[in-house]
Amino acid sequence: MIAEITLADRGRGLQLSTSRITVADLVPYFKDNCSYDEITRWIPSLTPAEIAVVEAYYLEHKEELDEEDRKLIEYREEQARLQAKRFPIPDETREEKIARFRKLIQARQEKNGEGNSR
Numbered sequence: 001m002i003a004e005i006t007l008a009d010r011g012r013g014l015q016l017s018t019s020r021i022t023v024a025d026l027v028p029y030f031k032d033n034c035s036y037d038e039i040t041r042w043i044p045s046l047t048p049a050e051i052a053v054v055e056a057y058y059l060e061h062k063e064e065l066d067e068e069d070r071k072l073i074e075y076r077e078e079q080a081r082l083q084a085k086r087f088p089i090p091d092e093t094r095e096e097k098i099a100r101f102r103k104l105i106q107a108r109q110e111k112n113g114e115g116n117s118r
Contacts (some may be wrong), residue, residue, distance in 0.1 A: 005053045014057070016050050023054055027069045083112045 006017045015022040021043065029039045036048050058065055092100070 005050055006081060007057055007085060016054065021046060021050070021054075023065065024068065024072070026051070026054045026062065027058060027065050030055060031066060031069065052055060 005017060007014045007019065007023065012020075013022050013024055017050075017091045025043075029042075036051050039051055040046055040048075090097070090100070
C-alpha cells in the first residue's frame with residue numbers, strides 16, 4: 001500500500017510526510033528552476049511525486065517562501081562574516097601555518113603539564 005504524500009509540521013517547519021525533507025530544503029531548487037531530475041540528482045531519496053507535492057505548495061506560497069529563503073541566506077552570510085571576523089584566516093605559507101600549529105600544541109602541552117612528547 002502506498003502512503004499518501006502530504007506536508008506535515010513536525011517542529012522543523014513543513015516537511016514531507018514520507019521523509020525528513022522540508023519545504024525549505026527544496027525552495028532553492030525551485031528558485032533556480034531546477035528540473036525534477038536535477039533535484040533527484042542532489043537528493044536521490046526523493047520521488048517525483050514527493051517533489052510535486054512540495055512544488056505545488058511552493059507555487060501557492062511563493063512570495064512568503066522566497067522571502068524566508070532570502071532571510072535565511074542573509075542570516076548565514078552574516079554568521080559567516082562574524083565567524084571570519086572573530087577567527088580570521090591568516091595569510092601565511094604552509095610552513096608558517098605548521099609552525100603556528102606546533103607552537104599552539106606545545107603551549108597546550110606545557111599548560112597541561114605534558115611536556116615535550118618528542
